[in-house]
Amino acid sequence: MDRDESEQRLFLRQVLADGAARLGAEPTGEPVFGWRDRTIGALAIRRGEAVWLRATGEHREWTGDRMWTGNQDAAALTGVAKPTVLARSEWEEPPVVLAAEVMTLAPEPVCSSTPELRKELDLPDAWWEQLADSLARIEAQPSARVSYSEKNFAYCLHVRFGPWVDLDVSLTWATSHCDLHWANLTAPGLTILDWETWGRAPQGIDAATLYCHSLLVPKTARKVYEVFRDTLDTPAGKLAQLSVIDHLLSRAADGEHPDLVLPLHRLADQLLNRRPEGDHPCI
Known part of the structure; x- marks a missing residue:
């Protein structure tokens, strides 16, 4: 001690x-x-x-x-x-x-010792398939638990991004893990850890959370986007990403993961069309 x-x-x-x-x-x-x-x-x-x-x-x-x-x-x-x-x-x-x-103990180690990924992972296709299936199963199950309030979700986006963000988007609220980062996932066998904050949230928040926590590792970030493209590459999915960006930048203001700040701003600029179209900012 x-x-x-x-x-x-x-x-x-x-x-x-x-x-x-x-x-x-x-x-x-x-x-x-x-x-x-x-x-x-x-x-x-x-x-x-x-x-x-x-x-x-x-x-x-x-x-x-x-x-x-x-x-x-x-x-x-x-x-x-x-x-x-x-x-x-x-x-x-x-x-x-x-x-x-x-x-009960998870039978496999966590993918990362930190929420943000800092080194490439060699994960089999079956792992990604199981993750996508798990998130779909979670979303399909009703719950009275509320993790994100609709009012606070819109308010935080408005405060952070002002006139750049279009909040006139149809959103679906679904049951979500709400803290899906790399320190809460195990491999090579998948177990999802830490269920403190789960509940109803904007659909796509889990995929957006994992993607934003992957930006320091381009190959894995691209894989996350590829697996969850149907969710992330929609107006609602883009709002989910902006919500996670807002959350992580708030954490960064308190000194957490400072090297994520620039990639997060680059992603926000792209989502808000504040810079020319290009590859996703996985640097």
Whole structure:
């Protein structure tokens, strides 16, 4: 353990230990911290089997958010390779509510240690076919969970792109993963990880998310576009891409993935016809 570790990480380590005791699990690996240290996870043994132990804490007023039970709620989705929540425990230590869950392990490693892809991947055609089929299966299943509100979707696009963006486009809302980047996909066998934020969103948001997270690796970015061209190369698909661009640029303003900023702006310029037509900006 780092002696200079932040108070948040020390807090999460204790939540993980408490959660392990409540769920009868024994952590066996060094913990991994989630985005902005919201969560903590580690390999563990429970009832003689290897599992993934995950824990988090949140103020009571935020526990009604879709993210709080996302992994557990994903059990409602069928026909998709994803971890299964085996057990979950919640307890209070005012002013926060704490939660821990154990999940089945994905049998394959993640495609990337970072959400944005930074090296070429040699993925078989069957992998891409399974991914496309999985997204179609997810979209076909109804859900009351809402990940994107129609009002906020349009508002963010208007604020970011102003008069350049045409919002008079017919959109279809469909069930989506809503965080489909390379650190949430495994290979060579496909498992889709991290179902915290899934719910209804503009159709095409998953393909757009994966494409935008691929821009640093031209070959893979072109493959993503090829596989999902029927979705991305439509007015609604272009709005989905612009929405993801807005989201990632907001993250970049806080110092995340700075090398994606230029490719994202180039893609936005093309989608908005602010520069001559050409190849997609996979640089």
